[in-house]
Amino acid sequence: MINCGRFILAGIAFVASVVFSFVISYWLLILAGIACVYVAAQWFVIRCRVYELTTERIRIRTGIVNRRTDEMELYRVQDITLLEPLGERLFGLGTIHITTSDDSTPNLWIEAIRGASDLREELRKSVEACRDQKRVRVTEVE
Numbered sequence: 001m002i003n004c005g006r007f008i009l010a011g012i013a014f015v016a017s018v019v020f021s022f023v024i025s026y027w028l029l030i031l032a033g034i035a036c037v038y039v040a041a042q043w044f045v046i047r048c049r050v051y052e053l054t055t056e057r058i059r060i061r062t063g064i065v066n067r068r069t070d071e072m073e074l075y076r077v078q079d080i081t082l083l084e085p086l087g088e089r090l091f092g093l094g095t096i097h098i099t100t101s102d103d104s105t106p107n108l109w110i111e112a113i114r115g116a117s118d119l120r121e122e123l124r125k126s127v128e129a130c131r132d133q134k135r136v137r138v139t140e141v142e
Contacts, residue, residue: 004087006042010035051110053123056130058098058108074123074130076102082120088112096120 017031044064052059060070079099088094094116098108113119131137 007039010039051113053119053126055126058123060108070105072098072100072102072105072108074127075134075136076100077123077127080120080124080127082116084116096123098123 014032014035017028017035021028021032041064045062048062048064050061052061055074057074058072060072062068062070077098077100081097081099083095083097084093085095092114093112095112096110096116096119098110100106100108110116110119
């Protein structure tokens with residue numbers, strides 16, 4: 001869902017290059033191959049992204065060849081926003097935007113996931129429990 005627009009454009013490029021390869025030159029089939037490789041790479045990037053919610057932190061693992069793991073402590077969460085655009089709602093998906101006080105990850109996006117509303121509630125409860133456990137309170141100054 002995240003790469004839908006890219007996949008459509010790559011599909012158009014693939015079909016156009018195959019059709020025009022018969023008319024202009026067979027070298028245009030290289031463009032079709034590039035479109036296929038691009039779609040596969042984008043699909044693998046999404047498939048290799050893993051979000052893990054524990055009682056104290058959110059762990060994000062990304063990467064196909066080189067893996068990267070980022071962790072964010074839950075007590076640093078300032079705000080959790082649930083976004084459900086029409087395109088995602090049609091497929092039962094949603095996006096969660098988390099604003100934090102963490103310097104390395106001030107904004108975290110968990111995109112196009114099933115059960116986003118339930119996850120947001122679970123995340124909110126975990127944040128409060130973690131703050132209570134660590135005796136941390138967030139104060140807002142205007």
